[in-house]
Amino acid sequence: MSSSVVSTPAGAVRQTSLREINLALLLGRIAAAPRPPSRADLAADTGLTRATVSAVVDDLIGGGLVTEVDPTPRARAGRPARGLLLAGHGPAGLGLEVNVDYLAACVLDLAGAVRHRTVRRVDLRLLSPGETLGLVAELAARARADADDQGLTLAGAALAVPGLVGAGGVVRLAPNLGWREVDVPALLATRPPLTEAVPGLPALVVDNEANLAALGELHAGRAGVTDFLYISGEVGIGAGIVLDGTLYRGGRGWSGEIGHLPVHPEGRPCRCGGRGCLEQYAGQEAIIGAAGLGGDDLPAHAARLHRLADEGDPATLAALAEAGTALGVAVAGVVNLLDLDTVVLGGGYAPLARWLSPPVTAEVSRRVLTAAWAPVTIRPAVLGADAAAVGAAGSVVRRIIARPHAWLARCG
Known part of the structure; x- marks a missing residue:
């Protein structure tokens, strides 16, 4: 098989075979296709010859990466081609x-x-x-x-x-x-x-x-949503920022520490050494404490918090409203800065989104400059707490x- 030559940043030279390129190209097209493509579909889509496509697909099938499925019956004449799917057995x-x-x-x-x-x-x-x-x-x-x-x-x-x-x-x-x-x-x-x-x-x-979690949400989420802020709410609060379908990591790879944005600059001390951080008002421990569920068994209290909210317990609902308000203040700042139209509540926030979303939405609507004609969607993560x-x-x-x-x- 012929090959192309690629220079590395260090000036070294390595051989990248056309087979490697074609394997990645065709597997990527199969993975992204809205329906199982046939070999003929892939040839038409990529410009590769049918013989090349057939040989590469055979390699993908043999390696347990792709499987063939029976064609969907169709009305027009001719034998329908079998479709190709990512395999679930390799x-x-x-x-x-x-x-x-x-x-x-x-x-x-x-x-x-x-x-x-x-x-x-x-x-x-x-x-x-x-x-x-x-x-x-x-x-x-x-x-x-x-x-x-x-x-x-x-x-x-x-x-x-x-x-x-x-x-x-x-x-x-x-x-x-x-x-x-x-x-x-x-x-x-x-x-x-x-x-x-x-x-x-x-x-x-x-x-x-x-x-x-943000990457998981991007690939499992709603079609067409390629710009969003993913917020993971546990004891700590982290964020993943997705811009134009790509995770934004920042210049040194450390973006997304939304939990340490100050919402009350002279407020409660935080483990990070600062004061008034979002985590101290909207983190899991903060919500549990505000709801009056003291004690060391954090997992048990987290489960009880959801149950009490579902039962309409006033102290729990007030704690969630307070947390949602603090979260909304921080979210509004990020949205004003990055012009995002979707905020995803994930991690421990996902099962609590029913109660957190209204105060977050209220703060975002009040504080985001463009909210009047460009509303921001607040929704729970598609993957829930497993993201x-x-x-x-x-x-x-x-x-x-x-x-x-x-x-x-x-x-x-």
């Missing part, structure tokens, strides 16, 4: 999440179906980073065993954490966990499946949980779709 992504009061694991197949999900409730502020990551490894091992039983192969993993993540997966700061300069990959260096990489694909990627773990697994799946030759080389 590679899969492992998504993991560390938050303040729980751990989660999710396995997503290439077709986007959740094949495994585990949530473990535990107050991680009481554990060291090493102890916490040991529990993460246990969840990963359980997920891997379940994936193996289903005939899936984990092609990589992504870990979502509630903090600032630097180069190489080092968590620079996660104030609500008490983490500072935690080298996550080093602490997991001997833990399969978090160390077993497919050649050409990373074994483990560490990223901010709101960023991964970070699903988004993490989805990031692995999308890497496979972008670089299928790496997976096929492993299989060959």
